[in-house]
Amino acid sequence: MAVCPECESVLDFDEDDVEEGDVVVCDECGTEFEVVATDPLELSQRGDGGYEEEDEAEIADEDEE
Numbered sequence: 001m002a003v004c005p006e007c008e009s010v011l012d013f014d015e016d017d018v019e020e021g022d023v024v025v026c027d028e029c030g031t032e033f034e035v036v037a038t039d040p041l042e043l044s045q046r047g048d049g050g051y052e053e054e055d056e057a058e059i060a061d062e063d064e065e
C-alpha cells in the first residue's frame with residue numbers, strides 16, 4: 001500500500017485498479033499524485049502548474065474539430 005510522502009497517511013486506492021496516468025488524491029492533505037508506473041507502483045507528485053500545458057493542448061485539439 002502506498003503512503004503519502006507529504007503526510008504519511010495511507011493512500012486509499014487499490015494498486016491493482018490504477019493505470020499509468022491515473023491521478024490519486026491523498027484524503028488527508030489533498031496532494032495529488034500521478035501514477036507513472038504500476039509495476040512496481042510509482043507515483044509522481046503533481047505540482048502547481050506542472051501539468052497546465054497538458055490541459056491547454058486538449059483545448060487546442062477541440063478547437064481544430
Ligand SMILES: [Zn+2]
Binds near residue numbers: 005
Ligand atoms: Zn497526504
